[in-house]
Amino acid sequence: MWLNQSTLEIKQVRMLDSTGELDAQQLAITATEKQLMDMYSYMVRSRIFDDFALRFQRQGRIGTYASIRGQEAAQVGSAFALSSHDWIYPSYREVAASFVHGMTMTQQFTLLMGKLPLKQQAKLPIFPVQIIIAAQLLHAVGGAWSSKYKSEQSISVGYMGDGGTSEGDFHEALNIAGVHKLPVIFFIQNNQWAISTPIHQQTASKTIAQKALAYGIEGIQVDGNDVIAVFEVMKLAIAKARHNEPVLIEAFTYRQEAHTTADDATKYRQDQEVENWLAKDPIARCESYLVAQGLWSTKQQEKLIATSEKAVQEAFDAANAVARTTLEQVADVVYAKELNSRG
Amino acid sequence: MAKMTLLQSIRLALIQAMEVDETVLCIGQDIAQNGGVFRVTEGLLEQFGQMRIVDAPIAESAIVGTAVGLATRGLRPIAEIQFFGFIYQAMDQLASQAARLHTRSNGELTVPLVVRSPYGGGIQAPEMHSDSLEALFMHTPGLYIVVPSTPRDAKGLLAAAINNPNPVLFLEPMKLYRSLIEEVPVDYYEIPLGRANTVIEGQDLTIISYGAIMPTVLEVVKQASYSIEVLDLRTIAPLDLEAIYRSVNKTGRVIIVHEAVKTAGVGAEIAANIAENCLYALHAPIMRVTGQHSPYPVSTVEAYWLPNNESIMQAIETVMADEGGG
Numbered sequence: 072m073w074l075n076q077s078t079l080e081i082k083q084v085r086m087l088d089s090t091g092e093l094d095a096q097q098l099a100i101t102a103t104e105k106q107l108m109d110m111y112s113y114m115v116r117s118r119i120f121d122d123f124a125l126r127f128q129r130q131g132r133i134g135t136y137a138s139i140r141g142q143e144a145a146q147v148g149s150a151f152a153l154s155s156h157d158w159i160y161p162s163y164r165e166v167a168a169s170f171v172h173g174m175t176m177t178q179q180f181t182l183l184m185g186k187l188p189l190k191q192q193a194k195l196p197i198f199p200v201q202i203i204i205a206a207q208l209l210h211a212v213g214g215a216w217s218s219k220y221k222s223e224q225s226i227s228v229g230y231m232g233d234g235g236t237s238e239g240d241f242h243e244a245l246n247i248a249g250v251h252k253l254p255v256i257f258f259i260q261n262n263q264w265a266i267s268t269p270i271h272q273q274t275a276s277k278t279i280a281q282k283a284l285a286y287g288i289e290g291i292q293v294d295g296n297d298v299i300a301v302f303e304v305m306k307l308a309i310a311k312a313r314h315n316e317p318v319l320i321e322a323f324t325y326r327q328e329a330h331t332t333a334d335d336a337t338k339y340r341q342d343q344e345v346e347n348w349l350a351k352d353p354i355a356r357c358e359s360y361l362v363a364q365g366l367w368s369t370k371q372q373e374k375l376i377a378t379s380e381k382a383v384q385e386a387f388d389a390a391n392a393v394a395r396t397t398l399e400q401v402a403d404v405v406y407a408k409e410l411n412s413r414g
Numbered sequence: 415m416a417k418m419t420l421l422q423s424i425r426l427a428l429i430q431a432m433e434v435d436e437t438v439l440c441i442g443q444d445i446a447q448n449g450g451v452f453r454v455t456e457g458l459l460e461q462f463g464q465m466r467i468v469d470a471p472i473a474e475s476a477i478v479g480t481a482v483g484l485a486t487r488g489l490r491p492i493a494e495i496q497f498f499g500f501i502y503q504a505m506d507q508l509a510s511q512a513a514r515l516h517t518r519s520n521g522e523l524t525v526p527l528v529v530r531s532p533y534g535g536g537i538q539a540p541e542m543h544s545d546s547l548e549a550l551f552m553h554t555p556g557l558y559i560v561v562p563s564t565p566r567d568a569k570g571l572l573a574a575a576i577n578n579p580n581p582v583l584f585l586e587p588m589k590l591y592r593s594l595i596e597e598v599p600v601d602y603y604e605i606p607l608g609r610a611n612t613v614i615e616g617q618d619l620t621i622i623s624y625g626a627i628m629p630t631v632l633e634v635v636k637q638a639s640y641s642i643e644v645l646d647l648r649t650i651a652p653l654d655l656e657a658i659y660r661s662v663n664k665t666g667r668v669i670i671v672h673e674a675v676k677t678a679g680v681g682a683e684i685a686a687n688i689a690e691n692c693l694y695a696l697h698a699p700i701m702r703v704t705g706q707h708s709p710y711p712v713s714t715v716e717a718y719w720l721p722n723n724e725s726i727m728q729a730i731e732t733v734m735a736d737e738g739g740g
Contacts (some may be wrong), residue, residue, distance in 0.1 A: 159489075193522035194511050201518065203510050208478055210511070213483015213491075220439070220465065220489060240506075243476035250471060276544040337667070401726075405555050407579040 074318035083323060084304050089351045091359025098303045104366055110151050110358050111297050111367070114143035114277045116379040117167035120176055120352060121328075123125040123383045124183065126167075129210075129334040132387075133183040137164045141296070141327035145260045147171055149228070149322070152309055158196040158227045160211035164260075166199070172197055177381055180390030187404070188397045193318030205231060205238035208257060210259050212244045216256035218316060226254040226312040234265025245286040248317035256308050257283075260295060264324035265414055267339040283319035295322030295355040299360075322351030325351070418598040419590040421622045423565035424530075425454055428492065429574035430602050432462050433500035435458040435490065439466040441477055442494025442530075451496055452532060452591055456523075456707070474503035478529060482512050482581075485527040486487075490576060498585060499542035499710075500534035513556030527581045528572070532588035534626030534673055535705075537718050538713040546674035549610060551583055552651045553680060553685065558582040558607055559651040561709045563590070563628035566598045566702030567648060578607060587626030595627065610654035616643035617734060619667040622684060624650060627673050627721055640734055650680050658684060659692050666697040667733050669672075671721050676704040701728045 088094040102110070106156065121140050127133045139146060142164070148370045150159065150171035159165070166179060178192040190197065198210055211229030235241050248255050259279050263270050273400050276282060282291025293304040301322055305371065309317045325348040329336035336345075361367035415434070432438045440455060446469040449456030459467040470477045474495055481491040495501055501508070508529065515523050535544035544682050547737065552555050560575050560582055562568035568586070575582040610622075611631065618640040623631045624647040635642045643661050668688060670681035681702040688700060703721045711719045 081693040160650050168730075187520040188522075190520055190522060199515065199523065201511065201514075203506055206479060206506060206511055209479025209507065210483040210486070212476075213485070214484075214487045216480060217484050217487035220484075239441050239473075240475055240479060243471070243473040243479070244473055246473065246481060247476045251468075303461045401517065406519045407516050407521070410526055410579040411522060412523045 075279060079277065079281055081278050081280055081292055083292045083294055085297050086300040086303065087297045087356055087360050088286045089356060091356045091363060093315070095288065098300070100303065102302055105190050106151070107299070107361060108366060110147050110302065111130045111361055112375055113147045113151065113167065113171050114298065114354050114357065115128050115375050116211065116382070117143050119376065119379040120166065120170070120179070122323045123387065125328070125332065126199065132360065133180065134185050135333050136183060137329035137331045137345040137407045138326070139164055140258055143167050144298035144357065145295035145322035145324045148298040149258050149305045152302050152305035153228065156196065156245050158198065158206040158214050158225060160198040160214065160227060161200055162204070162207065162231050162235070162371055163202060163233065163397055168230060172397065175385035177389040178235055180387050181216050181393050184390055185396075186203065186393055187400060189357060189393065197362070197380045204371035205235040205244070207231070208244035209240050211255050212248050212253055216251065217246070218254055224313065225307060227315070228256045228258055230258050230260070232265060233259065233261040233263065233270050233279060234268065234273055235271055236260070236282060237369050242304040244287065245283065245319065249286040249288045252315045253317055254312045254315050256312050256319045257317070258322065259319065260322045260324055262324050264326050264330070264340070266334060278321060278322040280319060288317045288319060290319040290321065292323055295324030296351050296356060297355060305336055324353070355408060415597045416600050417517070418565045418593050419592050420562070420565045420568050421454055421499070421641065423453060423554070423569040423598045423672070424586060425456070425574055425725040427569045427576075428455065428458065431508045431573060431576045432458070432466065437488060438458065438490045438492065439484070439495065440463065440492045441468045441481060442472050442694065443470055443472055443477070445469060445494055446553045447605045451495065453587060454586075455494070464698065474500055475507050477502040478507035479511065481527050482507060482515065482525060484525045485525045485581075486515060486661075488525045490528060491542050492528045492632045493654055494578065495529060495531040497539075497543045498531040498547060501531065501547055502563055508551065509554045509580070509581070513554050513555050516556065521639070524579045525581045526579050528575045528584050529581070529588070530584045532591070533552065533585040534587045534589055534717050535710060536589040536626070538716070541710070544716070546651060546672065546705070548583070548585060548673055549679045552680060556581065557651055558649065559585070560649050561587070561625035562606060562648065562684070563587060563625050563646055565594055565596050567605060567611070569598055571602050571607065571648060573602060574604040574607050577582050579605065579712060582607070585625060590628050590731040600616060605648070608652045609648065610657040611646045611648055613646050613656070616641040616665065618642060618665055619669065619730065620645060620661040620665045621669045621671060622647065623671040624648065625673070630721065630723065631726060634723050634730070638727065638730050640730065653687070655687055655691075658688065662688055662692045666695050667703045668696070669703060669726075669729050669733055671726060673720055675707050675708055676702050679704060697738035698733045701729045702734050
């Protein structure tokens with residue numbers, strides 16, 4: 072008689088096991104070999120960016136930085152499945168997803184240096200990062216609504232973490248998307264921690280995926296450290312969203328670093344837990360698979376690392392060369408003088 | 415010209431905006447079939463259809479947040495918050511999101527959003543329905559705040575608000591929705607935002623006010639035996655400081671009247687600006703007649719809580735009796 076979550080059967084979608092072997096294959100792999108190698112390259116480049124960013128922050132050369140280490144597969148796999156005219160509405164931890172969707176590393180460094188965004192890059196279908204947890208999901212809903220209103224093919228993706236599922240805006244966004252049947256995907260990276268609050272203190276729900284049910288939309292849980300699974304699940308989600316069926320994806324992953332450079336995770340998190348998750352690292356897993364498939368060699372790996380390091384350094388130098396924002400610029404940009412027609 | 419109530423003139427402004435621009439749509443609670451709890455949007459569903467007149471779930475943050483998403487993607491949403499006292503629920507989406515997106519995007523995203531909301535007291539409504547919270551948003555860079563006090567102004571100001579590329583909070587004095595009737599031009603016109611209206615010219619004293627309390631102010635001024643200049647601000651963000659200074663420099667005496675509580679209110683901001691810019695023109699201390707510093711009260715005392723004929727007249731006598739410093 073009572074609805075009870077213990078009766079829900081929620082099966083996490085996984086294609087590769089933690090060693091990179093093909094797991095109980097729940098979905099067909101539609102990604103081409105080139106797409107697999109591109110996604111892998113994006114993951115490696117994002118991690119190198121992350122390493123550099125952490126170092127630059129410690130050197131005082133950029134401001135507070137929220138590491139994406141451990142979440143590369145969730146971000147790259149999801150964004151890689153999108154078309155260039157689709158919109159993403161990121162949180163502050165969507166560095167890799169933003170790169171895949173066209174943001175340059177120079178733009179990312181410019182923002183991290185505390186400068187106003189570069190104008191040209193701000194024209195991309197990437198909503199500006201805002202800090203209030205879950206608020207961007209409503210913007211994604213509005214963006215999706217605009218697409219539907221104008222009969223455009225574009226969909227919107229609201230990115231968020233597990234902590235945000237406690238916020239009112241998360242529930243209001245899912246609710247309104249369900250009621251109005253909007254072309255939107257809620258992509259929730261459950262990285263197990265919201266600063267120091269573990270997921271079991273965030274919610275009594277067994278999964279985040281099941282929260283979709285309360286709003287009459289579909290939900291799914293995917294192994295967020297398996298880039299192939301994330302990509303394939305996202306493709307299915309996109310197909311639904313393009314037909315005005317909103318969906319929620321829970322990407323089950325892990326934040327390997329502290330919350331931000333201003334945080335010390337050793338204060339609240341056990342080393343053993345971190346080590347267990349390092350063994351499930353998304354990049355190592357994908358690399359093992361590619362090598363086993365004969366798609367990737369040591370030589371390619373060396374080249375990828377070398378070119379990525381060079382590109383990150385060049386992006387940093389370019390951002391450094393961007394003039395400091397002036398008070399006059401800030402005063403001038405508060406109010407719009409005319410309409411910018413977007414979307 | 416046609417005789418119209420404030421409610422009718424607002425409705426006509428909405429209709430005219432929607433007729434010429436397909437990107438304009440309305441979203442709010444009970445606005446479609448029901449025509450809004452005050453019936454402002456009555457008939458719009460029939461004329462424009464359910465894609466453009468949309469009932470929203472009871473979620474103020476979602477209404478404004480979704481409208482922000484719509485506005486940044488090429489549409490011109492007009493969101494309705496059923497009563498302004500409920501605006502706290504949407505505070506973040508208005509103040510942290512709508513107001514800041516143009517800055518955050520370095521000018522690449524505009525937010526042509528109008529948030530309409532009935533506000534003000536004197537109608538014996540339940541708690542939280544009558545609050546005047548405009549100062550909270552005046553404190554927020556990036557927003558326009560418009561508060562009409564007549565049917566004619568409301569139509570022209572709403573047209574300008576819808577056409578403005580910035581987020582505009584449009585506060586509708588609900589006490590005046592049906593009580594004020596005047597001749598209003600039927601054709602489309604705009605009244606520019608950010609300009610005060612000198613309703614009555616005078617020499618002895620300037621009264622600065624806006625919105626729901628304006629008719630009370632004008633009634634008192636008619637009875638007073640002084641030459642009083644009355645400024646209707648129409649827009650409180652941005653403030654028309656030039657008009658204020660011009661008048662104060664002429665009269666040397668100022669009273670500010672608003673329904674909102676005095677502390678850190680619109681009147682405080684105006685008084686500080688006058689003190690910074692026209693102090694030596696003053697013949698008497700600046701006075702404020704406002705709601706008292708308590709939550710908006712139960713209905714049995716609201717007539718005394720609000721500025722009223724007696725309290726405004728008393729302020730006039732006090733300011734006029736002052737002989738000036740020296």
